[in-house]
Amino acid sequence: MRDGAERHHILTVLVENKAGVLARVAGLFSRRGFNIASLAVAPTDDERFSRITIVVDVASAPLEQIVKQLDKLVNVVSISELAPEEATERELLIATVEAGPAERGQIVQLVGIFGAQVVDVGAEAMTVVLAGAPSKVDDFEDLLRSSGIVELQRTGRVALPRLRGRR
Amino acid sequence: MRITGAQALIKSLEMQGVEVVFGLPGGAILPVYDPIIDSPIRHILVRHEQGAGHAAEGYAQVTGRPGVAMVTSGPGATNIVTPLANAYMDSIPLVVVSGQVATGAIGTDAFQECPITGVTMDITKHNWLVTDAEEIPQTIAAAFHVATTGRPGPVLVDVPKDVSNAEMEWYWPGSIEDLDLPGYKPQVEGDPDLVRQAAELVLGACRPVIYAGGGILKARGADALRELAERTGIPVVTTLMARGVLPDSHPLCLGMPGMHGNYTAVTAMQESDLLLAIGSRFDDRVTGKVSAFAPGAKVVHVDIDPAELGKVRVPEVAIAGDARVVMEKLLEVLERAGIGPAGSKPPAGSQAASRPDLSPWIAQLRGYQERFPLAYDRDPGSGALKPQFVVESLRDAAPPGTIVVAGVGQHQMWASQWWHFEEPYTWVNSGGAGTMGYAVPAAIGAKVGRPERTVWAIDGDGCFQMTAQELVTASAERIPVKIAILNNAYLGMVRQWQEMFYEERYSEVYLSPDLPDYVKWAEAMGCVGLKVESPEEVGPAIDKANSIDDRPVVVDFRTDAFEKVYPMVPAGHSNDDIVVGPSAGEGGR
Numbered sequence: 001m002r003d004g005a006e007r008h009h010i011l012t013v014l015v016e017n018k019a020g021v022l023a024r025v026a027g028l029f030s031r032r033g034f035n036i037a038s039l040a041v042a043p044t045d046d047e048r049f050s051r052i053t054i055v056v057d058v059a060s061a062p063l064e065q066i067v068k069q070l071d072k073l074v075n076v077v078s079i080s081e082l083a084p085e086e087a088t089e090r091e092l093l094i095a096t097v098e099a100g101p102a103e104r105g106q107i108v109q110l111v112g113i114f115g116a117q118v119v120d121v122g123a124e125a126m127t128v129v130l131a132g133a134p135s136k137v138d139d140f141e142d143l144l145r146s147s148g149i150v151e152l153q154r155t156g157r158v159a160l161p162r163l164r165g166r167r
Numbered sequence: 168m169r170i171t172g173a174q175a176l177i178k179s180l181e182m183q184g185v186e187v188v189f190g191l192p193g194g195a196i197l198p199v200y201d202p203i204i205d206s207p208i209r210h211i212l213v214r215h216e217q218g219a220g221h222a223a224e225g226y227a228q229v230t231g232r233p234g235v236a237m238v239t240s241g242p243g244a245t246n247i248v249t250p251l252a253n254a255y256m257d258s259i260p261l262v263v264v265s266g267q268v269a270t271g272a273i274g275t276d277a278f279q280e281c282p283i284t285g286v287t288m289d290i291t292k293h294n295w296l297v298t299d300a301e302e303i304p305q306t307i308a309a310a311f312h313v314a315t316t317g318r319p320g321p322v323l324v325d326v327p328k329d330v331s332n333a334e335m336e337w338y339w340p341g342s343i344e345d346l347d348l349p350g351y352k353p354q355v356e357g358d359p360d361l362v363r364q365a366a367e368l369v370l371g372a373c374r375p376v377i378y379a380g381g382g383i384l385k386a387r388g389a390d391a392l393r394e395l396a397e398r399t400g401i402p403v404v405t406t407l408m409a410r411g412v413l414p415d416s417h418p419l420c421l422g423m424p425g426m427h428g429n430y431t432a433v434t435a436m437q438e439s440d441l442l443l444a445i446g447s448r449f450d451d452r453v454t455g456k457v458s459a460f461a462p463g464a465k466v467v468h469v470d471i472d473p474a475e476l477g478k479v480r481v482p483e484v485a486i487a488g489d490a491r492v493v494m495e496k497l498l499e500v501l502e503r504a505g506i507g508p509a510g511s512k513p514p515a516g517s518q519a520a521s522r523p524d525l526s527p528w529i530a531q532l533r534g535y536q537e538r539f540p541l542a543y544d545r546d547p548g549s550g551a552l553k554p555q556f557v558v559e560s561l562r563d564a565a566p567p568g569t570i571v572v573a574g575v576g577q578h579q580m581w582a583s584q585w586w587h588f589e590e591p592y593t594w595v596n597s598g599g600a601g602t603m604g605y606a607v608p609a610a611i612g613a614k615v616g617r618p619e620r621t622v623w624a625i626d627g628d629g630c631f632q633m634t635a636q637e638l639v640t641a642s643a644e645r646i647p648v649k650i651a652i653l654n655n656a657y658l659g660m661v662r663q664w665q666e667m668f669y670e671e672r673y674s675e676v677y678l679s680p681d682l683p684d685y686v687k688w689a690e691a692m693g694c695v696g697l698k699v700e701s702p703e704e705v706g707p708a709i710d711k712a713n714s715i716d717d718r719p720v721v722v723d724f725r726t727d728a729f730e731k732v733y734p735m736v737p738a739g740h741s742n743d744d745i746v747v748g749p750s751a752g753e754g755g756r
Contacts, residue, residue: 016350020296024288031289048349068474074293074313077350 008037009063010082010089010159013052016075017043025052025076028069034058038091038156049077053158082159089159092131093141094119098148099126107147114140125150172300173198173331176264177206179307182339185235187211187226187615189219193239194279196266198331200237211615211644216243218608218637220250224259225612228595229570229620231387233260233314234612240266241279244325245286249602252290254321256599257408258385260314261321269329270298284325292320297327300335308339309346317353318472319385353471357488357496364484365443365467366500372441372465373523375401378424378453381408381598382446382470388491389413389591392445395494397509398501400525402532404432406447408598411588421532425453426736427580430539433734433742435532436461444468446490449479450599459741469493539747541584543730551727552702554578554653558585561623561651564709569621570595570613574606574630577659580732582625593620604633610648611641621649621713628654628678628685635688641719642693649712650694650721655728656680663731680725689721697722 015021022041029036037055044051056063063081070079082089099107100123107126111118116130130140134157141152170178176199180188187209192200203210213219216238223234238247244265254261268277284294293313295306303326310322340346369375383392389412396403396419403413404424413420424432436442442464447453454460457479468475468482469490476485486493505517513519543555558581571586573579573596588594595613597605610624631652641648653659658676665673689696695715699708699722712720733748 020284020288023285027288065474065478072472072474074348074351 007057007059008084009056009058009060010084010087010157011054011056011067011070011079012082012159013054013070013079014044014077015050015052016077017048017050018075021050021075022052024073025054025070028066028073029054029056032062032066034062034066038154040156040158042158051158053156055157080161082161086162087159088162089134089157090131091134091137091157092129092155093137093152094127094129095141095144095152096120096125096127096150097144098124098150100124103147107144110140110143116140168337169334170337171198171202171331172297172303172326172333172335174202175300175303175335175337176307176326176331177202177208178337179304179339180208180235181206182304183307183311184232188235188237189213189222189226189612190237191216191219191239191243192237193243193266195240195268195328196237196243196264196326196331197239198328199264199266199326210237211611211640211646213608213640214636215634216246217249217604218611218634218640220247220261220263221253221602221605221608221634222612222615222637223261223263224250224254224257225572225595225609226616227259227261227612228609229592229613230616231592232616233262233311235262235264237264238266239279240268240283241281243279244281244283248287248290249600251287251321251323253597253600253602253605255290255292257597258319258381259321260319262310262314263321263323265323265325266331267296267325267327270327271329273327283323287323290321291323292318294323294325296325297330300330300333303330303335304338305340305346309348312343312346312348313351317351318382354473354487355471355489355492357469357486357493359496361484361486362493362496363500365469365486365497366504368441368465368467368484369399369401369443369497369501370504370518370522373525374439374528375399375441375443375525376421376435376439376464377401377403378406378436378442378444378447379403379409379412380406380445380447383409383412383490384446384591386446386471386490386492388446388489388494391491391494391498393417394498398498398506400529401443402435402529404428404436405588406450406453407583407596409447410583410586410594411591414589415587416589421536423583425450426455426738427584427732427734428453429541429584430734430745430747431532431535433736433745434535436464437742438531439464442466444470444482445494446470448475454479455736455740455742455744459743539734541734542748547727549727550701551729552700552705552725554581554655554724554726554730555585556702557651557653557699557705557724557726558582558625560705560709561625562586564706564713565623566621566713568593569623570617572596572606572610572613572622572624574624574626575601575603576627576630577655577663577730577732578625578627578630578653580660581653603627603630606630607634607648607650608637610650611637611646614641614646614648624648624650626650626652627659628652628656628680629658631685632678632683635692638689638692638694638719638721645717646719647716648719650719652685652721652723653726654680654685654723655726655730657728659728660732662728666731668737685721685723689719692719694719694721698725699723700725
């Protein structure tokens, strides 16, 4: 994991699926000078609502104040903070790596080990996709880096609480 | 019934029981102004949109009903940003309707376009951009619901011109469920377990203080507070936003705490072993240096906004709930423990019977009140007119129930210190935001809301110059407010800080007593203008001002420019460092 991971907090925020809601949520962080490490937003199974998954890198005390302020937003329906050990987290990585004919085998082997997929192949490069736990995605990215990354994009993590202990 | 969005908007305001709107029309809001002609709603045409916002705030502060203001797009909307910020800081229910350029023009830098929902996102409780005329009744109903429930605050509804012009089928939402606010659920009831814990602390405290804030006024909780104080015998400090929530003449009322609070109120909190903070928010102007604030006190904090709990000081008991509801529940729990009506003895064997005796604590506070009363030099050899003397003279000549309105600065502090507030909702000022220029428009709004009351604005010369043009509004609309300018020819509070903390280097604070000529200016605006230069002229001028009830009056009091506000806790210092001032108790410790 990267430095400062112990200060990482995952918030899942259920919001109304309306214009401007993301700006209100993001604004609460920016006006306190906190950087959002990653953010993912998409509608839920109920189209009236979206779920925003935010990973922030702050100490617990200011976070408690942010959570309370988030809860005050009229468009925010509910918030929960997920401890990493109690959450199922996933992130998607898509990367184009340098891969001439000589290096392709090595990349394909890596893809096999991580359970990733090759989605595009060119003469000197290939594009691979991995969905997985963020730490696994980190490891995959590190290994790809030694092959030479042309372009890389990660989605930011999404998360739901683990079922263990829930009824 | 098919009507336009504009007609639906006005009809929605009528459905909300709105009786007055403060505003100023312009291009984008033009369609909405047309049906105002046919509406029973009174529209008061201000001279600047900031005046509309502050007038609506003053109206809300004295009536408890939401204030309503209407402005056009662009600069009209940006001019009301300060009132929105002010209302957000002081939790004033305010509904602002702004015009917007037509939906097709949004984002094109159209004439008088400004993205006001973005600008005001962080200083409103919520705002809405209406994109379909069908949404208007529901949005207006939701706006009033959000502004007035939970922790009250300002909201803004931005209505594009084509939406106002479009036709819709009229309806009115039947219930709160129809407002489509799935994320909005204010907590009103306090947790009973926490209320019981609070009662335990009350029953065990030797040196308790009730730290009463403006939230009690918002919750219409003055009676519950009085009952709580009288039954428990606990003294009460009333913050700047809560002056009048308990009468100043009440034996348990210690007056205002904070940077310019009186010695007893400040020190009672410092030495307390229990603070019952109710509807108050540990503002830095109250706490001074937070780490040194009331160091020996346990804290029970009651606030309807959960985000206030633990924001500044971590309380032993944090109760999210309405101040009045929680105090009433606390009274019930205390009654079961043996604390009955004031004066009654707790039954033998009850928990209250073994409660610590508060009389040494009260005696200690009485000693402070005798040794360190508020004071100023009542007999300066120079014959200078003391601003505190003006406030006392205004107070002593004022009819019962007079509403006092202030701007921000020295005059505000003197008004809060020297007036005797005997009922709730008779004190209107800008507390959290510290908005200079608040007094004149807020006084107009207060007089509109309470026309039977005398309304005196106690203003500073610096403040007056910021919003005085609204006296034209007052004259034209026959709103006979009275304005007392404590004219010391300076931005006085800034001057005081420069004298005390910047080695008397007076940078850009001198205003001149004669420029402008306040009497001529008042007369030009249709008011009666009076000038007072010596203590002997004060009484007659106030009597004359009080006798005029058909137009606004402005009295220019030429006060001592060197007078400072005391007591004072220097910013960032502990409240233990309170300076009572040169003319007060024990040589000004």
